[in-house]
Every structure is written in structure tokens, then in C-alpha cells.
Amino acid sequence: MVELGIEIAGLKLKNPVMAASGTFGYGTEFDDFFNVSSLGGFVVKGTTLNARQGNAYPRMAEAPSGMLNAVGLQNRGVKYFVEHLYPKLLQYDTNIFVNVSGSTIEEYIACSEQINDLEHIAGVELNISCPNVKEGGMAFGTSCPAAESVVQAVRKVYNKHLMVKLSPNVTDIAEIAKAVEGCGADSLSLINTILAMAINAESRKPVLSTITGGLSGPAIKPVALRMVWQVSNAVKIPVIGIGGIMNATDAIEFFLAGASAIQVGTANFIDPLATQHIISGIKSYLERHKFNSINDIIGCLQL
Amino acid sequence: MKKTVRDLQVISNIRLNKDHSLLELKSDIRLEGIVPGQFANILVDKATNTFLRRPFSIHQVDYKCNTISFLIKGIGEGTNCLLNSSVGDKLNVIFPLGRGFSVPKNKSKVLLVGGGVGLAPLLLLAGLLKEARHAVEVLLGARSVTDLVELDFFSKYAIVHTTTEDGTHGTKGFVTNHAVMTENVGLYDRIYTCGPDPMMKEVARIARINQIECEVSLENSMACGYGVCLCCITETIEGHKCVCTEGPVFDIKYLKW
Numbered sequence: 001m002v003e004l005g006i007e008i009a010g011l012k013l014k015n016p017v018m019a020a021s022g023t024f025g026y027g028t029e030f031d032d033f034f035n036v037s038s039l040g041g042f043v044v045k046g047t048t049l050n051a052r053q054g055n056a057y058p059r060m061a062e063a064p065s066g067m068l069n070a071v072g073l074q075n076r077g078v079k080y081f082v083e084h085l086y087p088k089l090l091q092y093d094t095n096i097f098v099n100v101s102g103s104t105i106e107e108y109i110a111c112s113e114q115i116n117d118l119e120h121i122a123g124v125e126l127n128i129s130c131p132n133v134k135e136g137g138m139a140f141g142t143s144c145p146a147a148e149s150v151v152q153a154v155r156k157v158y159n160k161h162l163m164v165k166l167s168p169n170v171t172d173i174a175e176i177a178k179a180v181e182g183c184g185a186d187s188l189s190l191i192n193t194i195l196a197m198a199i200n201a202e203s204r205k206p207v208l209s210t211i212t213g214g215l216s217g218p219a220i221k222p223v224a225l226r227m228v229w230q231v232s233n234a235v236k237i238p239v240i241g242i243g244g245i246m247n248a249t250d251a252i253e254f255f256l257a258g259a260s261a262i263q264v265g266t267a268n269f270i271d272p273l274a275t276q277h278i279i280s281g282i283k284s285y286l287e288r289h290k291f292n293s294i295n296d297i298i299g300c301l302q303l
Numbered sequence: 304m305k306k307t308v309r310d311l312q313v314i315s316n317i318r319l320n321k322d323h324s325l326l327e328l329k330s331d332i333r334l335e336g337i338v339p340g341q342f343a344n345i346l347v348d349k350a351t352n353t354f355l356r357r358p359f360s361i362h363q364v365d366y367k368c369n370t371i372s373f374l375i376k377g378i379g380e381g382t383n384c385l386l387n388s389s390v391g392d393k394l395n396v397i398f399p400l401g402r403g404f405s406v407p408k409n410k411s412k413v414l415l416v417g418g419g420v421g422l423a424p425l426l427l428l429a430g431l432l433k434e435a436r437h438a439v440e441v442l443l444g445a446r447s448v449t450d451l452v453e454l455d456f457f458s459k460y461a462i463v464h465t466t467t468e469d470g471t472h473g474t475k476g477f478v479t480n481h482a483v484m485t486e487n488v489g490l491y492d493r494i495y496t497c498g499p500d501p502m503m504k505e506v507a508r509i510a511r512i513n514q515i516e517c518e519v520s521l522e523n524s525m526a527c528g529y530g531v532c533l534c535c536i537t538e539t540i541e542g543h544k545c546v547c548t549e550g551p552v553f554d555i556k557y558l559k560w
Contacts, residue, residue, distance in 0.1 A: 032306040060534035
């Protein structure tokens with residue numbers, strides 16, 4: 001028997017496979033397909049203090065080996081989440097994170113404060129990397145002082161696991177990672193989507209209503225791997241790898257690059273069972289290579 | 304039935320014309336209670352540039368033989384790949400998805416308006432309405448006679464009216480130019496429609512003016528099909544709603560059309 005369980009900053013995960021924010025709804029959407037409690041964890045849709053309508057249609061463009069989205073944090077606000085969505089999460093025996101975003105530091109604080117009171121939420125994933133909102137979002141994740149100010153402020157009001165989701169749209173992601181670690185983050189998740197664009201040559205118009213959007217899927221995996229490797233070499237806190245993970249081999253690559261856990265995002269759109277295949281595939285890999293535990297391969301890239 | 308994702312085998316693929324085919328898949332689990340207007344999201348793993356699944360209305364269900372059919376129109380790489388599927392191929396399908404059409408409680412005279420490949424969800428609906436003893440009429444429009452497919456299927460359940468843009472079959476023009484819509488629309492208690500957006504908007508406008516209940520089936524581009532990517536939204540009086548889970552069928556009362 002191989003051991004799939006891992007610990008990230010004191011938090012026990014039954015396996016290192018999580019579902020990424022904005023690709024997994026509130027878990028219930030997957031109930032027909034598999035037992036959601038089998039996951040190491042999942043991150044619910046980006047939540048803001050007040051309800052947001054998100055951007056206008058069209059919000060999606062297909063790309064070679066990926067897709068662009070410009071959803072823009074559509075959600076019903078933290079109050080609705082606490083009253084109507086949180087009760088449905090109580091049925092799951094797994095680590096549930098709430099992805100928190102905002103336009104101002106005050107919004108991040110107020111939203112995180114309300115989530116701090118929710119017993120069944122394992123942690124907050126602080127989203128300082130959403131490329132699809134006009135104010136805030138990614139702006140907090142693309143400079144060290146801005147990232148520090150929001151992480152420091154949320155750290156003061158949020159007592160449980162604080163994961164910070166980093167933007168790849170920066171010159172030096174390791175610097176931002178170190179700054180965020182210095183402000184008391186418990187872990188880092190990376191990468192969010194890459195700022196991108198799609199054009200319809202026939203109509204000579206942008207495909208997305210917002211002109212630009214965030215690229216995800218296998219197209220970004222090599223960039224994500226490079227950044228996970230850079231960041232895990234720069235910080236001591238656990239790194240959660242995200243970016244185009246479609247199968248167990250992709251996941252293994254992220255563990256080798258230094259990720260302690262991974263999040264599956266866009267793959268959830270293609271195959272609702274993607275996380276399940278990845279969990280069993282990781283197990284087979286460890287057995288095949290005669291490792292006893294997932295911990296035996298984390299950061300074990302042979303140089 | 305619950306949503307499921309599984310490999311279904313192609314048991315027939317009948318080419319109807321140069322770019323339409325009728326694809327029939329065998330289900331390995333018992334099909335039950337599929338609502339007309341619901342759809343499936345099909346993986347196109349043989350097309351290298353097609354990353355996302357392609358959504359298709361469920362066209363026919365044969366509960367005895369446990370088969371499910373789709374009307375495929377080849378448009379891009381993904382749909383053309385499905386158009387050319389061979390018997391024996393396995394396709395990975397997520398189904399049934401979305402909310403379908405609603406059937407009137409009282410005996411009604413209903414009109415189904417389909418444009419182009421938009422007729423796909425209307426066949427199952429016509430069958431169900433006929434079974435429920437409603438008076439069913441169908442108005443189908445296409446560019447040309449060669450694009451008008453499955454008329455004989457529809458005529459089993461309904462009186463069929465047609466329009467073609469080039470006048471090669473039925474009335475010349477769009478469905479909204481047909482006398483059924485311009486002169487006699489007041490005879491119907493309810494209209495169901497699926498087709499290009501401008502056509503459905505015009506049908507909805509006529510229905511509104513004449514105070515006729517109307518349901519439309521939308522076809523927004525989507526990634527997942529089960530309400531998690533939030534890409535396929537449409538504007539409703541209650542804000543943005545996912546076409547894949549709150550629709551694809553909407554009562555026009557809720558749409559900001």
C-alpha cells in the first residue's frame with residue numbers, strides 16, 4: 001500500500017489532489033459523477049464581499065490545447081455563500097477552501113472575516129491573481145508591496161490556513177512568493193491563468209467581451225512547471241501546483257518540480273472524472289516506481 | 304436520469320446530406336426520463352485542435368433499444384470529426400444535461416419552430432407532445448431543400464410547414480415570413496423554438512405581441528456543460544444564468560430579449 005496522504009502546514013489531506021477554484025462550483029455539481037469526499041480537497045468559486053454579475057457574454061474562447069475565460073468573478077457574495085452554499089458543503093469529508101477576492105483590501109478583509117467563522121472550511125485561498133476584473137484582483141498579485149499589504153491585512157483577521165494564489169503575469173514570481181511567505185501565508189498555490197487574447201479574423205473582433213482573458217489548460221503547463229520549480233526553491237512553505245494538469249503524469253511532474261499538492265482546473269471541464277483518474281494514476285505511478293509515499297517524490301527532480 | 308459520463312458505441316451514422324448526419328449511440332446503462340431539450344457534451348478526441356467537448360441536443364431516444372441519437376452538422380474540425388464517425392467507434396459522452404422544454408398541462412395547440420440544425424431538439428419534443436395528445440404543428444426553415452432534413456420523421460407527429468431561403472421547398476423566405484407566423488399565429492397556445500439567435504428573437508417578439516407562451520432553446524458556447532465554468536451565461540431578469548444548467552430552454556418571460 002502506498003501512502004497518498006500529505007500534510008500542508010499542519011493540514012492533513014487524504015491525497016494530494018484538489019479541485020481548483022472556478023472549475024468545481026461548490027462540489028455539489030459533481031455529486032452525480034463521483035464521491036466528492038474522495039478528493040484531498042477542493043476550492044470553491046471565487047467569492048467576494050458583495051455579489052458580482054461578472055463580465056458580459058462571450059466569456060470563453062477555445063485555444064490550441066486550452067481555453068481563455070473572462071468570467072470575472074461572478075458570485076453571489078459572501079453572505080449568500082455563508083447562508084445558502086456553506087450548509088451544503090457540510091456533507092463533504094474533505095478540505096474545503098474558499099477562494100477570496102476583492103477590489104480593495106477592505107473587501108478582502110471583510111470577506112475573510114466572515115469565512116473565519118465557518119468551522120467546516122479548512123482555509124482561504126487568497127486570490128490576488130484574477131486577470132478578469134477591472135479593479136483589484138491581479139493588481140494585488142503583480143507587485144511585492146501590493147501583495148504584502150493584502151496578505152498582511154488578511155492574516156490579521158484570518159486564523160486558519162491561508163493559501164495565497166499567485167499570478168504568473170509577473171517578471172519574477174519567486175520574489176512575490178517570498179514577499180507573501182514573509183507576511184505569514186501558510187502555503188502558495190500557482191499558477192492562476194495567463195493573461196491572453198483571442199481574435200476572430202473573419203469578424204475582425206476580439207472573441208471575448210473583455211478583449212483579454214485568462215489562458216488555462218495544457219497550453220500553460222510548461223510555464224506553470226517552471227514557476228512551481230522556481231517558487232518551491234525560493235520558499236519554505238508548501239507549494240500547490242496548478243496549470244494544465246490533465247492526467248497523473250502531469251501531476252507527477254508538478255510533484256517532482258516541488259509541489260506538495262496539486263489542483264486540477266480546466267480538466268474538470270473536459271472530464272468530470274479527471275480528479276479520480278489522477279488520484280488512481282498517482283497511486284499506480286508510486287507502485288510502479290516502488291515508492292512508499294507521495295512524499296518520496298516531492299521536489300525530487302533529478303538534476 | 305442522473306448525469307453520467309461514459310463511452311457509448313456508435314451503432315449507426317446515416318449521412319443525410321453533405322454536412323448533416325444522424326448519429327446513433329448505444330448506451331450501456333438504461334436510459335430513462337430524458338426530457339426533450341436536454342443535451343449531451345461529446346468529447347472529440349480524434350480532432351487534435353478541438354480541446355473542449357461539443358454540445359448537442361438530444362435528438363431521439365429509443366428506450367426499447369437503449370439508444371440515443373444526435374443530429375450532427377459539420378461546421379468546424381470537431382463537428383466534422385463526429386460527422387465522419389464510423390460504426391463501432393466509441394464516443395465519450397456526458398448526458399443528460401440541462402433543463403428541457405415543459406409540456407402544457409391542458410390540451411393545447413402548439414407550434415414548434417426550427418431553423419437549420421436547430422430542429423434537433425424538436426423531434427423528441429414533437430413525439431412527446433403528440434403522445435400527450437396535444438395538437439402539434441411544426442414549422443421548419445432552411446437555406447435550401449437539401450438542408451431540410453428529417454421532414455418525414457416530423458410528419459409522423461405533426462402537420463409540417465416549411466420555408467427555404469431560395470424557395471426550393473415550401474414558402475420562400477425565413478420561418479418568420481411564413482403565414483403560420485404572420486397571419487395564423489394567434490391560433491396557437493404555445494410556441495417552442497430552436498435555431499439561430501436572430502430567428503428565435505423574432506419568433507419570441509411575435510409570440511410576445513400575440514401573448515403566446517414561448518420557450519426557446521439557446522446555444523451559447525460553453526466549456527463544461529454542468530454549471531461550473533460559468534462561461535455560457537445569458538442575461539435574464541434575474542441576472543446572469545448558465546445556459547447549461549438553468550437552460551438551455553428558457554421561457555421568454557425570463558430573457559432580456
